Amino acid sequence: MSAAVDTVIAVSGLTKVYPGAEPVHALRGIDFAVTRGEFVALMGASGSGKSTLMNLLGCLDRPTSGRYLLDGEDVARLDRDARARVRNRKIGFVFQGFNLLARTTAVENVELPLVYDATLHSREARERAVEALARVGLADRMTHEPSQLSGGQQQRVAIARALVNRPAILLADEPTGNLDTATSMEIMALLQELNRAGTTIVLVTHEADIAQCAGRVVTLSDGRIVGDEPVAEPLDAAARAAALRGRAA
């Protein structure tokens, strides 16, 4: 009973075939579960299927076959609009390229998912956006536009946006891919902090030391899971970031 409630993601026999003259079997049967409060890193070389899996987990796409329970809801066969609703209520995305709206203030960017939630009053939406920005340490950058923010700050805004709808799961796709090492570690430290506070996180990366910040590493190859191991001693990203900054200074 409690096991069902605590399972945020339950995937079984998940496959994805991209049709064409030579069909591409991106995923060949994935069985995989994420428990509430976990911090999972998905690793794999390019072409291993980790991006496809991320798209399916994020309800951006539908699997060819298999089951996917997200927060207890069967979402594998939902149509476009229903998937949009699931993304809006249960998922927070963080992308490699930040994907913030240009010439739009930080707080408005963070508010964006709530624009599409008709149940929320605009005043409440603004309060939640302000709160989320404060959580990622940008309380003093509310009205800055992306062009006025550093890469690390932009990614923090994106993380605040991912948190603003209080999602069941935060999906981060190479969130440090565009950042330098020290800033990457600061972002990982923020994710670790959020995870300690209860946020379930699935992170896609191809960098080993980024993956070591998570509590569990799942490795993909050729559309199959080839490794699934807990990290004995996760890297303390905050300490590493401080060390990197210290050396730089």
Place this chain on the structure above:
Amino acid sequence: MKLRRLLKAALGSIGRNRLRSLLTALGIVIGVAAVIVMVALGRGAQLRIEREISALGRNMLTVFSGASMFGGVSRGVGSMPTLTLADADRLREDATLLAYVSPSVRTGAQAVAGGTNWPTSVYGVMPDYLDVREWKVAEGETFSDREGRAGAKVALLGATVARELFGESSPIGERVRIGSVPFRVIGVLATKGVSGFGADQDDVVIAPIGAVLGRLTRPNAPIQLNLSVAAFDRMKDAEAEAREILRLSHRLGEAEEDDFTIRSQADLTSAATATTETLTLLLGGVAAVSLLVGGIGIMNIMLVSVTERTREIGIRLAVGARGRDILLQFLLEALALTVGGALLGILLGLGAARLFELGGRFQTAPEPGSILIATVVAVATGLLFGIAPARRAANLDPIEALRHE
């Protein structure tokens, strides 16, 4: 609630791209302004012509001497002196649909007062003539029926003649010699100005027909009958009635043709109105085409905008926007652009019409109808041409859109 937020998003996007938005709406601005100005100019011309024609005398019928055909040979209207003063009396007594009847005879003569003289047109008429032509007496008075019939040597001067002969001083009571006949001035006519056909309508002297016919003209000079119909919608009936009375008066048999010709003011008016209506339609049509072009401009820019903002659309879709939210946002953007453009266009159009008016060369009559139609067409154009880009945006695949550079 949600619509308001989508509208905010749409307006925000317009505000972030001010120059592009302005250029996009420019087609609509110019289109709406063009429709308003063109129709205003066309209607202005129409009103002006209508007014000038009705200034000649409303509800007017004119009877000319002589038939258009006489014994198989055309003599031209007015060539035979078939109409008499008795015909005028007969019409006055028997016609039920005529308000005023006056004979008139026209001649050119030199008017002399003191040391100055001035060539002008002299009309010999009965007092009803002023009513038929809707001519007011500005100063002094007109003559009576009896004076008209008896040929009293009194005259009313047109404003131009009064000015040329007497300058600023009042001519009332002064003597004027017209041709070889001395007249006493009893009144000055109100100014009518230059007619649409370029003639100075105030260069005229009006006198009793008895004093003009046979004294300033040949005794058998052809006269006209000037009739004013009591009710505009009975013009045709009045014409028929007048024809019947005149045929009786001339003792024409069943088989005989009219020895007179009746023309109505309506003939002239409807011809002129038809011309200017065509003009208005033509101008409006040209302007409508520019409105259409404006609409296509909007579609063009919106399509570019969708491509340019593919990533934004991807982000919105990823965080939970449904296709119809995106559709609505882009439609609202197109709508806001066209409505804004239309409002600017109305201001510009009315302003331009005003300038034309102030320039003095044109008369304009901005039509509420044309403003309404232009606005509705502009907004419909915006929606129509906004749908294709909006649908394209709404149907984007979020994964593809996010990958877009």
